[in-house]
Amino acid sequence: MKLQVALDVATLGDALTLARQVADYVDILELGTPLIKSEGVSAIGAIKSAHPDKLVFADLKTADAGELEADLAFAEGADVVTVMGTADDDTISGAVAAGKRAGRKVVADMITVVEGRVQRIREVSELGVDFVEIHAGLDEQARPDYSIESLLVDGREAGVPFSIAGGVSVHTIASVKEAGAEVAVVGGSIYSADDPAAAAKALREAAGLPPTTSDVSTAAAG
Numbered sequence: 001m002k003l004q005v006a007l008d009v010a011t012l013g014d015a016l017t018l019a020r021q022v023a024d025y026v027d028i029l030e031l032g033t034p035l036i037k038s039e040g041v042s043a044i045g046a047i048k049s050a051h052p053d054k055l056v057f058a059d060l061k062t063a064d065a066g067e068l069e070a071d072l073a074f075a076e077g078a079d080v081v082t083v084m085g086t087a088d089d090d091t092i093s094g095a096v097a098a099g100k101r102a103g104r105k106v107v108a109d110m111i112t113v114v115e116g117r118v119q120r121i122r123e124v125s126e127l128g129v130d131f132v133e134i135h136a137g138l139d140e141q142a143r144p145d146y147s148i149e150s151l152l153v154d155g156r157e158a159g160v161p162f163s164i165a166g167g168v169s170v171h172t173i174a175s176v177k178e179a180g181a182e183v184a185v186v187g188g189s190i191y192s193a194d195d196p197a198a199a200a201k202a203l204r205e206a207a208g209l210p211p212t213t214s215d216v217s218t219a220a221a222g
């Protein structure tokens with residue numbers, strides 16, 4: 001399993017600072033949707049230039065014009081983009097076509113899909129997305145009865161490659177791995193921590209993940 005940090009901050013400066021703090025402990029740097037809306041797709045290139053050894057994930061959450069929006073992000077250096085799992089099938093197929101042309105990956109974000117989620121996961125997989133992100137958004141997480149467990153149940157049942165996003169923490173990341181996720185996506189548990197680097201390191205350890213190659217090289221150099 002890979003660890004992905006969601007850079008859910010509003011400025012490129014803050015994103016570059018956070019990325020630098022945690023890069024040794026994560027595999028994937030995600031430009032969160034608010035960051036892309038605030039700074040534009042050029043922020044993708046800035047993060048990729050600063051961290052060419054990391055996978056850069058652009059959380060576009062595309063709802064229409066899938067091919068065009070994915071092309072914009074791939075041209076900036078994104079390795080992975082998201083398209084909404086609720087989008088029109090042709091929107092998803094368009095993003096998939098752009099991904100194949102660029103040799104990069106497309107993820108269907110299943111945010112807001114709760115009823116019939118496993119069926120829709122299978123449908124978008126048939127359309128050719130590389131994996132699905134089973135995701136409870138920040139607003140859903142804010143409800144008092146929220147639990148990550150239903151995401152994990154659907155991941156186990158769907159039988160396709162998936163990531164999990166929805167308030168993953170040091171207390172839940174081991175169960176995300178145990179459910180078979182390819183990627184654990186973590187935003188708030190890292191960016192809200194007093195020490196984001198220590199938080200990312202603790203998440204990695206709690207999941208039993210090996211050190212990243214950059215962490216190994218930093219340790220060897222020190």
Ligand SMILES: O=C([C@H](O)CO)[C@H](O)[C@H](O)COP(=O)(O)O
Nearest residue numbers: 006033165166167168186187188
């Ligand atoms: O995608 C996200 C959300 O919709 C805001 O854009 C978050 O990046 C994702 O949910 C991960 O963040 P946490 O849930 O805070 O771990």
